[in-house]
Amino acid sequence: MITVPEGFGHALPPEAATWLAGLPALAAKFCARWQLSPDGPPLHGAVGLVLPVRRADGHPAALKLTWVDEETRGEPLALRAWDGDGAVRLLDHDDAHGALLLERLDHTWSLLDVPIEQALLVAGGLTRRLRTPAGPEFRRWRVPDLVAQNAAAGGPVPARLVAMAVEVGRELVADAGGTLVNEDLHYANVLRGEREPWLAIDPKPLAGDREVGLIALLRNRVAELDGERGLRERFAALVDIAELDVERARRWVFHRAVASWPWCVEKGYADTAEVLAAMARLFSGRVA
Secondary structure (H helix, E strand, C coil), rough: CCCCCCCCCCCCHHHHHHHHHHHHHHHHHHHCCCEEEEECCCEEEEEEEEEEEEEECCCEEEEEECCCCCCCCHHHHHHHHCCCCCECCCEEEEHCCCCEEECCCEEEEEHHHHHHHHHHHHHHHHHHHHCCCCCHHHHHHCCCCHHHHHHHHHCCCHHHHHHHHHHHHHHHHHHCCCEECCCCHHHEEEECCCCCEEEECCCCCCEEEEHHHHHHHHHHCHHHCHHHHHHHHHHHHHHHHCCCCHHHHHHHHHHHHHHHHHHHHCCHHHHHHHHHHHHHHHHHHHHC
């Protein structure tokens, strides 16, 4: 029996309480089904628990148990589509229970632990590689109700930017591409591996433009940004390395910065909200 780490589950919705309470039994069930032996203390992210295990042949692996929602439902589908090419390899999965058996990576070493120049090269390169065509089973970006979200957060975003972001988002969605995209590819979600030096984990897959996920690499490691100039330079570097369309990238970053800004204010993520505000203002003049 595993012990669920203290603090895991605070980001889950109230309806996940029964699933959370049943995690030890669920882990035991899949250890038995897939002939796994626990091989270390459990780890966790916001919505998933990861148990280091060994398979019957002694090879290391990781058992991931995830709360299944709209964002996480596509993870095994995306990993199967990429088949280990730039992403963690999926060894087995059970969609009904949100159970994934993954190759073991080194969770102690991510792109947060290397110089930002190296991190940009690796992350941009993975963005370039992970561009498999997406099937109809993958969700697409939907323009949120930005007016209502902004009002609920106390109106931190100027009304002019909200209106622009709604219009830009609708235009982008109307003619978005059909590439399989990880909208949550950021530095903490790229770990050291043996098969490849760096591999992406924990994808939040979308079907659409490759540029839709760029914002995740701009709004993380913000302490290393040198103001507006630093933001411009990071944007330019990533667009170049990942071989993105610069104009479409500007528009997606602007739209998603405005879309995320109220949520960060509401959750108390002041530093991130400040960076998102800077992005929105920086790119607003280039997308009108």
